[in-house]
Amino acid sequence: MTQIAQNLQEVRAAIAAAAHRAGRDPGSVRLVAVSKTVDLERIRAAIDAGQDLFGENYLQEAGDKIAALGRQVNWHLVGHLQSNKARGAVELFDLIHAVDRGKLARALDAAAARLGQVQDVLIQVNQGGEATKSGVLPAAAPALLQEVARLPHLRVLGLMTMPPWFPDPEAARPFFRALRVLRDHLRGLTGLPLTELSMGMSGDFAVAVEEGATLVRVGTAIFGQRGTE
Ligand SMILES: *Cc1c(COP(=O)(O)O)cnc(C)c1O
Numbered sequence: 001m002t003q004i005a006q007n008l009q010e011v012r013a014a015i016a017a018a019a020h021r022a023g024r025d026p027g028s029v030r031l032v033a034v035s036k037t038v039d040l041e042r043i044r045a046a047i048d049a050g051q052d053l054f055g056e057n058y059l060q061e062a063g064d065k066i067a068a069l070g071r072q073v074n075w076h077l078v079g080h081l082q083s084n085k086a087r088g089a090v091e092l093f094d095l096i097h098a099v100d101r102g103k104l105a106r107a108l109d110a111a112a113a114r115l116g117q118v119q120d121v122l123i124q125v126n127q128g129g130e131a132t133k134s135g136v137l138p139a140a141a142p143a144l145l146q147e148v149a150r151l152p153h154l155r156v157l158g159l160m161t162m163p164p165w166f167p168d169p170e171a172a173r174p175f176f177r178a179l180r181v182l183r184d185h186l187r188g189l190t191g192l193p194l195t196e197l198s199m200g201m202s203g204d205f206a207v208a209v210e211e212g213a214t215l216v217r218v219g220t221a222i223f224g225q226r227g228t229e
Pocket of ligand 1: 057078
């Protein structure tokens, strides 16, 4: 077994264990293998090990990989996106995780309209209120969601967050829980199902699953340390 296959097996087992602890069906959690800066050989090793969903951060890099590997697997954009790259993102990605402002949402809606598509998106919430992180502040999330929900070529599936970094994953728990509570509130407000919660990375995905994550974005724990980005 390759190292990547073994890492995947361990991550999947940890997701399943966390789901069981929370009384959840492990099948309700999808693993997004975050493959930014990871070369094609290692992505192929993950595909050979059964991984069928990858997350990328940069359009150019993702475009090259998708051209090489094709649509045998699903591709999500997990990182920040500039409005002027909306069209490229709609062309490449099944789900865009980080819609955090009206301008970007309108650009994506226009790009999807021109391509005759409906684009699935998540709203990124800056749950920790950190100045260095993108994401809409929780207090502004209802207005942004209502704006995005009115755009005919976007479909909002749920919320995404990146909490502050802590050495102890337990410290991230209140942020994951707050995202779920916010989701429940927004669901009541809008009547939208908002089934997806994208939260948890290599250091804290088990805690995120215990708090309701349906998409965990895991890079390092699968592919090893990244070089300089
Ligand atoms: C890089 C990245 C990840 C993966 O982080 P790891 O700590 O390597 O698991 C998850 N989410 C986003 C938005 C990222 O940019």
